[in-house]
Amino acid sequence: MKNNDKETCPNSPHETKLSFFNAIKTKFKKSPKPKKTSSPVPNKKEVGNNEHKKLFINLPNFSFNKKNKNLNNSASAKNYKSDDLPKISLENEVQTADKSITSLPLEEEKNNNDLENAIPKQATSSSTAFYAIGQYKESYVEDSPKFRVVVAIDFGTAFSGYAFSFLNDATKHIHMMGKWENGDPGVINQKTPSTLLLKPDGTFHSFGFTARNCYQDLSPEEAMEWMLFDNFKMSLYKSNNCNLEKTIEAVNGKRFSAFKVITETLKFFRNHAVQEISLQTGYSLSNDDILWVLTVPAIWSSPAKQFMRLAAYEAGLASSTNPNKLVVALEPEAAAIHICRLRQHQLVSDKPVLFDYLQFKASKEPQSQTKLIDEFEKQCRYIILDCGGGTVDITVHEMNSETGLIHELRAASGGPYGATNIDLEFRLLLEDIFGSDFVESFHTKCPNGWLSLMMFFESRKRAADPMKPSTFNIALPFSFLEHFRKMKGHTVEQVISRYGNPEIQWTFQGMLRLSLGTMTKLFQPCTDKIGDCIRDIVKSVKGIRYIFMVGGLSESPVLQHEIRQLSKYVCGSSVKVIIPQEASLAVVKGAVSFGLNPEILTARKIASTYGAAVLNLFDAKKHLQNKQLEKDGKLWCKDIFDVFIKADELINCGHVVERTYVVADAESKKMYVNIYSSPNKQPLYVTDADVSKCANICLDLSKAENNLKRLIRVRMEFAATEIKVSAVDSSSGRQVEASIDFINV
Ligand SMILES: Nc1ncnc2c1ncn2[C@@H]1O[C@H](COP(=O)(O)OP(=O)(O)OP(=O)(O)O)[C@@H](O)[C@H]1O
Ligand SMILES: [Mg+2]
Structure with missing residues (x-):
């Protein structure tokens, strides 16, 4: 692992641009067309x-x-x-x-x-x-054609994004696709929601923030016809139910082919990446120039991986005759590859940082420039805790810090304990307050109103921090208030007051106010399950030195606090918790590094x-x-x-x-x-x-x-x-x- 400031320092816009343009200045030559191996297809x-x-x-x-x-x-x-x-x-x-x-x-x-x-x-x-x-x-195919850029797509349950790096860039700087249109106010994302909008005839309309916003703008009648899909990656989680005829449900209850939904998603990323990189470089990028890396959870079954590969072929990333143009990377492995290259100042501090200036000053000190890997003993064991939207993947690696080679010590474990479970807990709380019949009816009859509500909740969920006492106001959409009044004959305010929980109140501004205790309780089923998994691992694998936290949910101060407490009181002080800044990007950045060097993992x-x-x-x-x-x-x-x-x-x-x-x-x-x-x-x-x-x-x-x-x-x-x-x-x-x-x- 080489020292590489540009690659590992937080991107100052200037630095990013420099390395990016250094990379593109080197003139591209169009690579010769790859020899196609013919493969008669059985029908x-x-x-x-x-x-x-x-x-x-x-x-x-x-x-x-x-x-x-x-x-x-x-x-x-x-x-x-x-x-x-x-x-x-x-x-x-x-x-x-x-x-x-x-x-x-x-x-x-x-x-x-x-x-x-x-x-x-x-x-x-x-x-x-x-x-x-x-x-x-x-x-x-043994000798795959030369590629010039590695593009990694992290197709996640909740959020997706891509990153890329140029082969002829000596710094191997990893560029993030960072400008997603129509992002949420109050939520910073370098990824876009994994949300696909199809027209009533099943053709593609839009993806990500745009898809979600367009759906919200539809009339209620149109919203019943158009199909918006979210959280659909989870449909591949169960291996015994993974075939190409499988259908999944849109938010309005309409069913559609899962294969087509995933294909359209990958096609969107393919087109977006090709267009973006071509625009930036001024070179008309062809598929031959790209090595695609697709990330999948390590706990996914072989049928689910095959399903993704088939969808990727259909979307034009590689093909059955040229499969080497697509590399599948396991999410926790990619994350580990990324973290080991980070420097101390790129990690989330375990002490409260009062002023940005102090943090900036600390980042200039020599010890903060040390790479994490330099701190490792020769054989270093660590847990990678990848807490995403849908799943939590837990893997244990051992790294030889001299050679940088890593191998898996324990087969990937974990389960569907990701951040969408917190959203589910919030829904259960709403059902408790307003009745499950009402919530179900609001969800199906006003799908766009439901989306607005969950959007408000998302920004409040991210703000929850056990070390900063506060309350959380969630705006209930007008359609929610109206639908409730019509269906139940009461106002929302009356019901909340009758619910009688001082931790849950109605505000003068017309918002649902949750106390910190109520908010952190919504995290509890997730944090408990994650804690149990870590306890199990620490018991069965000796000598673990670190827990690496990655994935969007790992950015939550609530989970960070829980895991730090667990490491302190359960695992013993010998286990240190490492959280990279922008933990949700660790997978996609590591996937680019994996694409550049797939041999990095040895066993x-x-x-x-x-x-x-x-x-x-x-x-x-x-x-x-x-x-x-x-x-x-x-x-x-x-x-x-x-x-x-x-x-x-x-x-x-x-x-x-x-x-x-x-x-x-x-x-x-x-x-x-x-x-x-x-x-x-x-x-x-x-x-x-x-x-x-x-x-x-x-x-x-x-x-x-x-x-x-x-x-x-x-x-x-x-x-x-x-x-x-x-x-x-x-x-x-x-x-x-x-x-x-x-x-x-
Ligand atoms: N600060 C935060 N607090 C709580 N949850 C957060 C925070 N930041 C992001 N999340 C949650 O993290 C999830 C997104 O994380 P990430 O992008 O890693 O997931 P994903 O890759 O879509 O999921 P998976 O890896 O399971 O496929 C979202 O569900 C989001 O609500
Ligand atoms: Mg993920």
């Missing part, structure tokens, strides 16, 4: 076609090959003769299977005994329906065990009787879970798991491998209760040579931000189109 017609009903037989051997880049070298694999291998036909086992494919061990492990003790893989059935809506292909813990089903020689001492199967005079045990990667195991980035398959039918156009996952570290059978089929790998053999029993070597990478697969026809050395599908399983 729906192919589903159920017998051509694709394949049977797999697999041998047990696999290995982790660190940075194994020699997949194309097929010389040693060619030494195998597939005729030497045991072949097992499983037509009786899997009714739909009609062809067989055999796998063989890697060459370094092959010997005659291996073949004798072969563990063939169970057949996959033809019901493996892969069809390519969105054309998801993970055939990673990850995988949350689930992954593997495939195999047949094994039957052993009465080990195997269940009902799993026995007789074939070619031998007894086999079916459904055995062949573990590729164990849950909670630390896997180096770049490590791959390999399997080699023999295609038994020369006419085969496609092969499928079913992938199973389990939270259990050592599941025995793929039929166990805690095991589920999570993906299938599709190998497109249409371009492979048509010789009988060719060998296909499949390479799977689990430690990247997304699970990646690639494959090679070992007989010819040619790349085979390989895709992994988590959605249509």
